[in-house]
Amino acid sequence: MQKTLIILFSIIFLGNCKSQTMMKNDWESVKVKNQTLVFGNGVKFKTNVYDLKYIGYLNSDKEFPYFVFSGRTCQNCDENISIFIHSPSDGPINKETKLKRYLFPGGLYDMETGKLILESRAFKGNCLPEKSNIVIWYQNALDELGKWKKSVYIVEVSGNKLEEYMIADSLPDIEVTLKQVSKKICYEIPGLNQTTEP
Numbered sequence: 001m002q003k004t005l006i007i008l009f010s011i012i013f014l015g016n017c018k019s020q021t022m023m024k025n026d027w028e029s030v031k032v033k034n035q036t037l038v039f040g041n042g043v044k045f046k047t048n049v050y051d052l053k054y055i056g057y058l059n060s061d062k063e064f065p066y067f068v069f070s071g072r073t074c075q076n077c078d079e080n081i082s083i084f085i086h087s088p089s090d091g092p093i094n095k096e097t098k099l100k101r102y103l104f105p106g107g108l109y110d111m112e113t114g115k116l117i118l119e120s121r122a123f124k125g126n127c128l129p130e131k132s133n134i135v136i137w138y139q140n141a142l143d144e145l146g147k148w149k150k151s152v153y154i155v156e157v158s159g160n161k162l163e164e165y166m167i168a169d170s171l172p173d174i175e176v177t178l179k180q181v182s183k184k185i186c187y188e189i190p191g192l193n194q195t196t197e198p
Helices: 001-024 174-182
Strands: 030-035 036-039 045-046 050-058 066-072 081-085 106-109 114-124 135-142 148-159 161-165 185-189
Touching: 001 135, 030 050, 050 114, 066 135, 135 174, 174 185
Parallel strands: none
Antiparallel strands: 030 036, 036 045, 050 066, 066 081, 106 114, 114 135, 114 185, 135 148, 148 161
16 A cells, blocks of 8 residues: 555655756747747746737747847837847847847738748748758849749757858759648748838
8 A cells, every 4th residue: 555655645746846847948938028029938038029929939049049020129119020039048138138039931022112032931941851840031132133032041040059150052943842831830920021121
Protein backbone atom coordinates (compact mmCIF):
# COMPACT_ATOMS: atom_id res chain seq x y z
CA MET A 1 0.00 0.00 0.00
CA GLN A 2 2.77 2.41 0.99
CA LYS A 3 4.71 1.55 -2.20
CA THR A 4 1.59 2.26 -4.29
CA LEU A 5 1.13 5.66 -2.59
CA ILE A 6 4.78 6.58 -3.26
CA ILE A 7 4.45 5.64 -6.94
CA LEU A 8 1.17 7.56 -7.22
CA PHE A 9 2.70 10.63 -5.51
CA SER A 10 5.71 10.46 -7.87
CA ILE A 11 3.45 10.35 -10.93
CA ILE A 12 1.41 13.35 -9.71
CA PHE A 13 4.55 15.31 -8.73
CA LEU A 14 6.35 14.62 -12.02
CA GLY A 15 3.19 15.38 -13.97
CA ASN A 16 2.88 18.76 -12.22
CA CYS A 17 6.57 19.54 -12.85
CA LYS A 18 6.20 18.64 -16.51
CA SER A 19 3.08 20.74 -16.90
CA GLN A 20 4.75 23.71 -15.15
CA THR A 21 7.79 23.38 -17.44
CA MET A 22 5.56 23.20 -20.49
CA MET A 23 3.59 26.17 -19.19
CA LYS A 24 6.80 28.18 -18.66
CA ASN A 25 7.81 27.59 -22.27
CA ASP A 26 4.33 28.08 -23.72
CA TRP A 27 4.68 30.95 -26.17
CA GLU A 28 1.70 29.94 -28.33
CA SER A 29 -1.12 30.86 -25.92
CA VAL A 30 -1.22 34.63 -26.11
CA LYS A 31 -3.69 37.49 -25.84
CA VAL A 32 -3.13 40.97 -27.16
CA LYS A 33 -4.08 43.75 -24.74
CA ASN A 34 -3.44 47.17 -26.25
CA GLN A 35 0.32 47.19 -26.87
CA THR A 36 1.10 44.19 -24.68
CA LEU A 37 1.42 40.48 -25.41
CA VAL A 38 0.07 38.47 -22.48
CA PHE A 39 1.13 34.83 -22.58
CA GLY A 40 -0.65 31.90 -20.96
CA ASN A 41 2.41 31.26 -18.79
CA GLY A 42 2.03 34.68 -17.11
CA VAL A 43 4.72 36.55 -19.04
CA LYS A 44 3.73 40.04 -20.22
CA PHE A 45 5.69 41.80 -22.94
CA LYS A 46 4.96 45.48 -23.66
CA THR A 47 5.81 46.15 -27.30
CA ASN A 48 4.87 49.86 -27.58
CA VAL A 49 3.52 48.92 -31.03
CA TYR A 50 0.03 49.97 -32.17
CA ASP A 51 -2.37 47.71 -34.12
CA LEU A 52 -0.41 44.87 -32.53
CA LYS A 53 -0.77 41.31 -33.82
CA TYR A 54 1.20 38.29 -32.62
CA ILE A 55 2.78 36.15 -35.34
CA GLY A 56 4.86 33.69 -33.31
CA TYR A 57 8.36 33.26 -31.97
CA LEU A 58 11.86 32.07 -32.86
CA ASN A 59 13.67 29.93 -30.29
CA SER A 60 16.96 31.21 -28.88
CA ASP A 61 19.53 30.35 -26.21
CA LYS A 62 18.31 33.33 -24.18
CA GLU A 63 15.81 33.24 -21.34
CA PHE A 64 13.13 34.47 -23.75
CA PRO A 65 12.68 33.65 -27.43
CA TYR A 66 12.51 36.27 -30.16
CA PHE A 67 8.87 37.28 -30.52
CA VAL A 68 7.62 38.00 -34.04
CA PHE A 69 4.78 40.52 -34.17
CA SER A 70 3.34 43.18 -36.43
CA GLY A 71 1.98 46.69 -36.11
CA ARG A 72 3.17 50.28 -36.39
CA THR A 73 5.24 52.43 -34.03
CA CYS A 74 2.82 55.38 -34.07
CA GLN A 75 -0.90 55.78 -33.53
CA ASN A 76 -3.18 57.22 -36.24
CA CYS A 77 -0.24 57.88 -38.57
CA ASP A 78 0.77 57.11 -42.18
CA GLU A 79 3.32 54.47 -41.17
CA ASN A 80 2.79 51.09 -42.81
CA ILE A 81 2.19 47.90 -40.86
CA SER A 82 5.58 46.23 -40.37
CA ILE A 83 6.97 43.05 -38.84
CA PHE A 84 9.12 43.32 -35.71
CA ILE A 85 11.37 40.69 -34.12
CA HIS A 86 12.51 41.30 -30.54
CA SER A 87 13.44 39.29 -27.45
CA PRO A 88 12.67 40.69 -23.98
CA SER A 89 16.13 39.33 -23.07
CA ASP A 90 17.52 42.22 -25.14
CA GLY A 91 15.75 44.70 -22.89
CA PRO A 92 12.36 46.40 -22.83
CA ILE A 93 10.98 48.36 -25.74
CA ASN A 94 10.64 52.04 -24.96
CA LYS A 95 10.84 55.37 -26.81
CA GLU A 96 14.63 55.09 -27.03
CA THR A 97 14.57 51.56 -28.48
CA LYS A 98 15.35 51.51 -32.20
CA LEU A 99 13.01 48.74 -33.30
CA LYS A 100 13.99 47.44 -36.73
CA ARG A 101 11.05 47.34 -39.11
CA TYR A 102 10.76 44.43 -41.52
CA LEU A 103 8.60 44.44 -44.64
CA PHE A 104 5.08 43.15 -44.13
CA PRO A 105 4.21 40.71 -46.94
CA GLY A 106 1.77 41.54 -49.71
CA GLY A 107 1.70 44.13 -52.48
CA LEU A 108 3.34 47.53 -52.13
CA TYR A 109 1.92 50.22 -54.41
CA ASP A 110 3.37 53.62 -55.24
CA MET A 111 1.29 56.17 -53.34
CA GLU A 112 1.35 58.69 -56.21
CA THR A 113 0.90 56.47 -59.28
CA GLY A 114 -0.94 53.51 -57.77
CA LYS A 115 1.53 51.22 -59.56
CA LEU A 116 2.60 47.93 -58.00
CA ILE A 117 6.31 48.19 -57.17
CA LEU A 118 6.91 45.19 -54.89
CA GLU A 119 5.29 41.84 -54.16
CA SER A 120 6.36 39.62 -51.31
CA ARG A 121 5.39 36.49 -49.40
CA ALA A 122 6.72 35.75 -45.91
CA PHE A 123 6.95 32.53 -43.92
CA LYS A 124 7.98 31.62 -40.37
CA GLY A 125 9.29 28.38 -38.87
CA ASN A 126 11.25 25.47 -40.34
CA CYS A 127 10.83 26.87 -43.83
CA LEU A 128 13.86 25.42 -45.62
CA PRO A 129 15.24 21.87 -45.16
CA GLU A 130 18.61 23.25 -44.04
CA LYS A 131 17.18 26.28 -42.20
CA SER A 132 14.86 26.06 -39.25
CA ASN A 133 13.77 28.79 -36.86
CA ILE A 134 13.63 31.52 -39.53
CA VAL A 135 11.49 34.19 -41.09
CA ILE A 136 11.91 34.21 -44.87
CA TRP A 137 10.64 36.69 -47.46
CA TYR A 138 10.32 35.88 -51.17
CA GLN A 139 10.35 39.26 -52.93
CA ASN A 140 9.86 40.57 -56.44
CA ALA A 141 10.62 44.29 -56.74
CA LEU A 142 10.60 46.77 -59.60
CA ASP A 143 14.06 48.31 -60.08
CA GLU A 144 14.97 51.78 -61.38
CA LEU A 145 14.96 50.47 -64.98
CA GLY A 146 11.44 49.12 -64.62
CA LYS A 147 12.54 45.48 -64.50
CA TRP A 148 11.35 42.98 -61.92
CA LYS A 149 14.08 41.52 -59.73
CA LYS A 150 13.59 38.56 -57.40
CA SER A 151 15.36 38.20 -54.07
CA VAL A 152 15.05 36.30 -50.82
CA TYR A 153 15.54 37.85 -47.38
CA ILE A 154 16.13 35.69 -44.30
CA VAL A 155 16.18 36.49 -40.57
CA GLU A 156 17.33 33.63 -38.36
CA VAL A 157 18.47 33.08 -34.80
CA SER A 158 22.05 31.94 -34.45
CA GLY A 159 22.74 31.01 -30.82
CA ASN A 160 21.51 34.07 -28.96
CA LYS A 161 21.45 36.72 -31.67
CA LEU A 162 19.61 37.56 -34.86
CA GLU A 163 21.32 37.27 -38.21
CA GLU A 164 19.81 38.63 -41.40
CA TYR A 165 20.87 38.55 -45.02
CA MET A 166 19.64 39.02 -48.57
CA ILE A 167 20.08 36.43 -51.31
CA ALA A 168 20.02 37.80 -54.85
CA ASP A 169 21.60 34.86 -56.72
CA SER A 170 20.93 31.09 -56.51
CA LEU A 171 17.63 31.77 -54.80
CA PRO A 172 15.86 29.08 -52.81
CA ASP A 173 12.73 27.89 -54.60
CA ILE A 174 9.48 28.98 -52.96
CA GLU A 175 8.09 25.50 -53.75
CA VAL A 176 10.54 24.05 -51.21
CA THR A 177 9.10 26.35 -48.55
CA LEU A 178 5.53 25.52 -49.59
CA LYS A 179 6.35 21.81 -49.05
CA GLN A 180 7.46 22.70 -45.52
CA VAL A 181 4.13 24.53 -45.08
CA SER A 182 2.26 21.38 -46.16
CA LYS A 183 4.16 19.46 -43.45
CA LYS A 184 2.89 22.06 -40.93
CA ILE A 185 6.42 22.94 -39.77
CA CYS A 186 6.38 26.33 -41.47
CA TYR A 187 3.48 28.69 -42.00
CA GLU A 188 2.77 31.65 -44.25
CA ILE A 189 2.19 35.08 -42.76
CA PRO A 190 -0.95 36.37 -44.52
CA GLY A 191 -0.13 39.46 -46.56
CA LEU A 192 -1.91 42.74 -47.14
CA ASN A 193 -1.69 45.48 -49.74
CA GLN A 194 -0.17 48.80 -48.69
CA THR A 195 1.08 51.97 -50.36
CA THR A 196 4.47 53.62 -50.01
CA GLU A 197 4.75 55.94 -47.03
CA PRO A 198 4.67 59.73 -47.57
